[in-house]
Amino acid sequence: MEHLVLAQFGLEGAESFLRAILFFVITIFVLVTIHEFGHFIAGRIFGMRVPVFSVGMGRRIFGFNKVDGLTVGPLNPETEIKLTANTDYRLSLLPIGGYAKIEGMIDETQNEALPDEIQPWEFRAKPWWQKSIVISAGVIMNTLLAWAILSGINYFSGADTEKTTTIGYVGHGSVSEERGIQVGDKIISVAGKPVYNWLDVTSIAMKENFGKDFSIVVDRGGHTFSALYRSEEMGTFKDASKRFGLDPVGFTPPILDSVVPGNPAAKAGLMSGDSILSINGNAIPTVNAFIDNVSSNPGKPITISLIRKASPMSITVTPDAKGTIGVYPASDYLGPKLHVDYGMTAAIGLGWTDLWSIARLTVTTIAEIFQGKLAVSDALGGPIKIAKFASKSASGGFESFVFFMATLSISLALLNILPIPALDGGHLLIILIEAAIGHELSQRFKLNFQKVGIAILLSLMIFMVFNDIRTL
Secondary structure: OHHHHHHHHOOOHHHHHHHHHHHHHHHHHHHHHHHHHHHHHHHHHOOOOOOEEEEEEEEEEEEEEEEEEEEEOOOOOOOOEEEEEEEEEEEEEEEEEEEEEOOOOOOOOOOOOOOOOOOOOOHHHOOHHHHHHHHHHHHHHHHHHHHHHHHHHHHHHOEEEEOOOEEEEEOOOOHHHHOOOOOOOEEEEEOOEEOOOHHHHHHHHHHHOOOOOEEEEEEEOOEEEEEEEOHHHHOOHHHHHHHHOEEEOOEOOOEEEEEOOOOHHHHHOOOOOOEEEEEOOEEOOOHHHHHHHHHOOOOOOEEEEEEEOOEEEEEEEOOOOOOOOOEEEEOOEOOOEEEEOOOHHHHHHHHHHHHHHHHHHHHHHHHHHHOOOOOHHHHOOOHHHHHHHHHHHHHOOHHHHHHHHHHHHHHHHHHHOOOOOOOHHHHHHHHHHHHHHOOOOOHHHHHHHHHHHHHHHHHHHHHHHHHHHHHO
16 A cells, blocks of 8 residues: 555655645644634634634644633623633644634534523624634734745845846747747837846736736847737746746756656656757746747657757657656756845735735636636545645755745635635624524535535535545
């Protein structure tokens, strides 16, 4: 069984498998615990009893009971009650999350109806706006965590970028190619803002102006030209960079970093370390140029000219139906570079911009799933994929790992707020309906509502696990 799992992960040896499990546990442990702490602290602020706050799931290993003072507003809002609240702060066996049990709340852990008598410290005794805040607090905490991580990365690491705005490659079929942009053009401004490096170009075009029309102005031999990019032509956020289709000058021709055994490239004789010169006679100056030329020829033989150990040669390979040949190309930037440091205020602002960019991509992906434009199997990943990406990001260092954690935290926040039973969004929907009609829905309805949600989530989880295995 272990060998089967290792093969599915594509990892070499038990050490790599355990590494993936370790970083998966760390990721989920942090994100879910932060989420549940949001519910816990919001509930306590509004005078709700939270008898259990657990770090981890399942059987209690150890912990302590703490009696805190609690001020609650009873059913009569003109008075208040001061009492004690006993909370069991515990560490549980399975380090894959956590939970906060709030008294008087019908959630996915509730199997039977609550007593008829409503106590002033219960969730159901509170006004709808307080209940809404408590339910949304987990999502808010996930968002704040992501913002803090992204701001921290900007503050401590700054950004490295190519100190040029001169174009070195124009993607085939891109909007830039359609507008007549050429290699050697120098970008002067994007959306009316002057640009001085490639980070300026991509940030203004891809982040600030996604979903909007914008123009770029280029200098070509002393003459300026303007090109308009319409939002509908740029496609989804996921495709926008490819539709923009520009790389700066200064990259080395791509070198094959690795070749996947059993794929078309390996079968044709391509090897790790091969330096790519051209495909079907077209010069390949960048990795994106390599990808464009391969992916545009699914099922058709292509001739790759390359250098191997100082010897030129040509190899013919036929991409598969998806336009891939099973290689990982890499390229080095040899042009002038620029390191940008950010102060605290700028880093926080950029962290917010980064957060919204990731959130926009996530929302766009979710919308495309519901619109039928994107298959669920292509868009969502289950625990196996999360483990793989967590381990891979950790291999890139601490910054890479926490960035992955930030993006996953944003995704979890947005998915959790969807109005699906058993998710926070489902609870929030019930609260808003009750506020609109002026009374609570029946406990039987809410219990059944949660059961439906649990069935949906379990079915989705099973599907994602099988999809993870199928697509490995």
